[in-house]
Amino acid sequence: MRIATIHGRVALIDGAGSGAVDVEMASGGRFGSEPAGVYERWTEFAAWAGSAPLPLPEALEPESLGSPSPNLRQVFAIGLNYSAHAAESGFARSDTSPPVFTKYPSCITGPYTDIELPSGGHTDWEVELVVVIGPAARHVAAADAWRYVAGLSAGQDVSERRLQMAATPPQFSLGKSYPGFGPVGPWLVTPDEFDDPNDLELGCSINGEQLQVGHTRELIFGVPDLIEQLSRVTPLLPGDLIFTGTPQGVGIGRNPPRWLAPGDVLTSYIEGIGEMRHRFVASGLGGRGANSDPEEER
Ligand code: ZN
Numbered sequence: 001m002r003i004a005t006i007h008g009r010v011a012l013i014d015g016a017g018s019g020a021v022d023v024e025m026a027s028g029g030r031f032g033s034e035p036a037g038v039y040e041r042w043t044e045f046a047a048w049a050g051s052a053p054l055p056l057p058e059a060l061e062p063e064s065l066g067s068p069s070p071n072l073r074q075v076f077a078i079g080l081n082y083s084a085h086a087a088e089s090g091f092a093r094s095d096t097s098p099p100v101f102t103k104y105p106s107c108i109t110g111p112y113t114d115i116e117l118p119s120g121g122h123t124d125w126e127v128e129l130v131v132v133i134g135p136a137a138r139h140v141a142a143a144d145a146w147r148y149v150a151g152l153s154a155g156q157d158v159s160e161r162r163l164q165m166a167a168t169p170p171q172f173s174l175g176k177s178y179p180g181f182g183p184v185g186p187w188l189v190t191p192d193e194f195d196d197p198n199d200l201e202l203g204c205s206i207n208g209e210q211l212q213v214g215h216t217r218e219l220i221f222g223v224p225d226l227i228e229q230l231s232r233v234t235p236l237l238p239g240d241l242i243f244t245g246t247p248q249g250v251g252i253g254r255n256p257p258r259w260l261a262p263g264d265v266l267t268s269y270i271e272g273i274g275e276m277r278h279r280f281v282a283s284g285l286g287g288r289g290a291n292s293d294p295e296e297e298r
Helices: 035-040 042-051 083-088 142-148 223-233
Strands: 002-006 009-013 019-022 075-078 114-117 127-133 149-156 182-189 201-206 209-215 241-243 265-270 274-282
Touching: 002 019, 002 035, 002 149, 009 035, 035 042, 075 223, 127 201, 127 223, 127 265, 142 149, 142 223, 149 265, 149 274, 182 274, 223 241
Parallel strands: 075 241, 114 274
Antiparallel strands: 002 009, 002 182, 009 019, 127 149, 127 241, 149 182, 201 209, 201 265, 265 274
């Protein structure tokens, strides 16, 4: 099953990724239009969506897609979760406890937007697997963790490195939370749709030049481990996101470093999920980011 947000309304997406069914209309009002509502009632929703007779899908316009979980309470992000990326960043890898930060929820946006580059910044790309939480998870063992995952999506942990490194120790959360710096999409795919949800290829390119490629089997802390570690500390709530970390190939790890420039088009993909495309624009030109049209981004 694939679930998306279209013009702020939760929808089911067909297998080809080209058609959509509005959940509120197809369920006769049993489920509302708010995406957050289906995560709150995830088990009931998944049972309905898996068995209900659905109307024919309507043509999907990619530009209408928002984040599959746009109105959410918590965003967890994991740093240095691939060995080669930890090395290119100049940090030792940790096998006991991953560095955890947040991307403030206002930076979450959809899969096809323009993103404004902060003036004077060094803005970098980080393609990541993103987990969307279904049922609330607290003290969940890794062996049970997939039951708490509504689905998997693609994400970009867009990062302004100057602000990130401006304080000691580095302030990851602030530098990664400018408007539009948390794109997620194009939809979520439920774990049962994958041959192996623990091994997916992910990557990204700028203007057609591939810069990152990795496989989630290389995660130091995989999805089950992350849910065990995080849920030991804080409840994971329906609709919460976990950005699981990026593989090697980011701009700060290059010699010389490379940063996103106005006009660059960043294309990000994950095997079995789909593709996102973002265009970066100069500050002040009014990009169609998370801050420009709250109604559309809901
Ligand atoms: Zn990251």
